[in-house]
Amino acid sequence: MVLKINNITKNFGGISALTDVSFSIKEGEIYGLIGPNGAGKTTMFNMITNMFPPTSGEITFLDEKITGFKPHKITNKGICRTFQNIRLFSQMTVLENVLVGGHTRSKSGVFSGVLRTKGQRAEEERLRVTAKEILELVGLSEFEDAIAENLAYGQQRRLEIARALASDPKLLLLDEPAAGMNDTETADLYHLIKKVQERGITTLLIEHDMPLVMRLCDRITVLNFGKKLAEGTPEEIQNNQAVIEAYLGSEGDDESA
Amino acid sequence: MLGDFLNPYYLQVASFIMINIILGLSIYVTLSSGQLSLGNAGFMGIGAYTSALLTINYDMPIVVSVIAGAIVAGLVGILIGIPSLRLTGVYLAIATLGFGEVIRVFMINWESLTKGAVGLSGIPQIGRELLKVSRDAGFNPLDIGLKNNQYVYLLVLIILVIINILLIWFLVRQNKSRVGRAFAAIKMDEKAAEAMGVNITYYKVLSFVQGAVISGFAGALFAHVMGYISPADFSYHRAVEILIFAVFGGSEVIWGSIFGATFMTLMPEVLRFISEYRYMIYGAILILMMAFRPQGIIDVPLLQKLQLSKRRGKHGSKN
Amino acid sequence: MLLEQLINGITLGSIYAIVALGFTLVFGVLGIINMAHGEIFMFGAFVGVMVTSTLGWPIWMAFLAAIIVTAILGYMLERFALRPLRGKKGVSHLAPLISTIGVSILLENLSHHLFGAGNHPFKNAFAEIHFTIGSITIYVVQIVIFVISVVLMMALSYWLSKTRAGKALRATAENLDTASILGVNTRQIITLTVVMASAMGGIAGILVGMAFNSVNPQMGLSMGLKGLAIIILGGMGNVKGAMAGGLILGLAETLIVAYGDSGYRDAIAFLAIIVILLIRPQGLFGQKTSEGRP
CATH class of the missing domain: 3.40.50.300 (P-loop containing nucleotide triphosphate hydrolases)
Structure with a gap:
């Protein structure tokens, strides 16, 4: 079970x-x-x-x-969820929303993030690749740089699913x-x-x-x-x-x- | 000659702008996770007093004491931050405002250490120390056509500019990293951020403590630039002034605080007749900004427009 | 003298309670912390100085004038600093807080220009009249302050629970949208609340003038911060909490001045906040909600 x-x-x-x-x-x-x-x-x-x-x-x-x-x-x-009343990070881009979804599957902190260590760059790259792949899956690839709140309603729902999927x-x-x-x-x-x-x-x-x-x-x-x-x-x-x-x-x- | 262009007064104003930018950034970084801290004047005071006392009483080098000031402010930030961040919004603002007042009351009353309301004087100044070092190394400012005070103010300004560049670099990079995304997510929707696995308590405390460290750092620099500090330098008015930098310039973007701090420092200097009414104008600005442009002068759409017109300009010159 | 100190503490505490009530009313109805309340209070005190010392009129005229002036200030605060933000899309919940901070700074510095910095004597015909019971000295003015505060609190409680407007105010505090559906003119109620809270601040201003015989432009800030401390202590938006919190703070401050280090008097309020936030974040009289604070 x-x-x-x-x-x-x-x-x-x-x-x-x-x-x-x-x-x-x-x-x-x-x-x-x-x-x-x-x-x-x-x-x-x-x-x-x-x-x-x-x-x-x-x-x-x-x-x-x-x-x-x-x-x-x-x-x-x-376990990851979506919300009935869409709760996207509305001023972020579509891609950024999915990247936040990958938060638990990454671990870089303040210093590796600022210094852009090798490990951090590899991690960001991996997050991006995964995010783009998920956006492809939900059919939002062409909107990755759009601001989330500008998406149509149905697209926002799909983005919520994408964001949740990014948490693997x-x-x-x-x-x-x-x-x-x-x-x-x-x-x-x-x-x-x-x-x-x-x-x-x-x-x-x-x-x-x-x-x-x-x-x-x-x-x-x-x-x-x-x-x-x-x-x-x-x-x-x-x-x-x-x-x-x-x-x-x-x-x-x-x-x- | 170089010396003819460098008015010590302008150099000093420029240095104040740099310190105020650091303060503006200290409130920006906490706001970037959606929290308003009004305690940054208090943290500034902690940094200033710590660093000043370490140099006066223990002859510590300024570089070390400034860092110590920032660290002590950060430690106090952790102590205050963990309980306070159970509070949201206005509660946090008031608790931090209260914290600032407590700090000020302690500065006034702990006379054996802080000299009370009179404040500390004779704090080693960055510029003078550097002049001494240069002299010992056999360098005389006059060799490059600078008077002593020009040389001193110029050095201080250069150091502050470098610090600012490093700090802005740090924050811009952090914004684009996993940590920055977590801050932004919490700011936009705390519940959703939590559901996406963001440990909101950790990141809230982190952004609060970063604000405390940065304002403590600014305070320490302030002490060693002025050479004299008193509790009045870190009062409620300072807290409001720091708030204005972010609110007027724009609290959504890093450039907002920078612009706000620069503009607000220059305004009373340029418009001398205004300085008497300075705080009244501050008050009016806060009211008007909230009513007409709550996100501040500089926001994301404005930055995008500026970028577009820059690009267009480049295209235009090519054609 | 412990008993004498207790009387001093209760006198001070009842003034604090009146100030805190002004904060609590506005918070209860609007969910806003009115950072300008302390400055409105200070304006009330200065009106008192002008009426009693400059014009030499009796004290009741001072009350009347202070109520009128602070009520007008309250109306202007609502009209220019709060109303423009209401119902606007995308306005952060911090906006009204910042806006009222703006009003507070504006008023504080305006008072510097209007009245001048420093202490202004507050004349009061019966300031020195006192009597002694055994070894305890009681000033008449203390009794007057206490009685006025109690009457004001009772009147407010009665008004809130029994009158039509008071009930409308409570309904609005409960839920603004529901109240407006039920036919309450919420805009009117909001204006009334801010005006009333400000007038109470004005009355407290005169009381402080009577108690300390001196008024200065900075007292708005320190009183405002204490008022905030009290409502956190007593529970936000809670009328009983404001009264009890005021008395507790008044007593605590008086006792520390009498038996401890008077310099730390102004820090007590905030140390109390920090302690209360750690132990009982909803305040002494606040109700615990499952979701934490709104």
């Missing part, structure tokens, strides 16, 4: 955002985390990356307990990567995530675009009001009565659209 979520509960003040949620992800899987708005999906990402600590429960990554680690250390271990993760957390994308962009995204899978990277995906989720994911967990409602393959989920009711009940409009 790459990631094991064991009985995670999170309370904010008196409100319970997650209640006793457990699931685990196998290596190389594309795992879906779906549910109506406010079901606790992004909170789960915040638990995994420890942006907030869980109230109870624990998370293990590659058989190591990571609950309580600082977020940067978790990234260093090999074993587990990639994608928070609604298809939000705001048109059909062509979504199709590109499908291929991108598949290519990421071919590289041996495990993906945990939050997404509202159901056709995309059903085509992409190997297994899915459905959350509703912070509780696990169902888990299974896309077929099992699509035929699950409780899931259908939860979606029809709260997001019927969304589904028909």
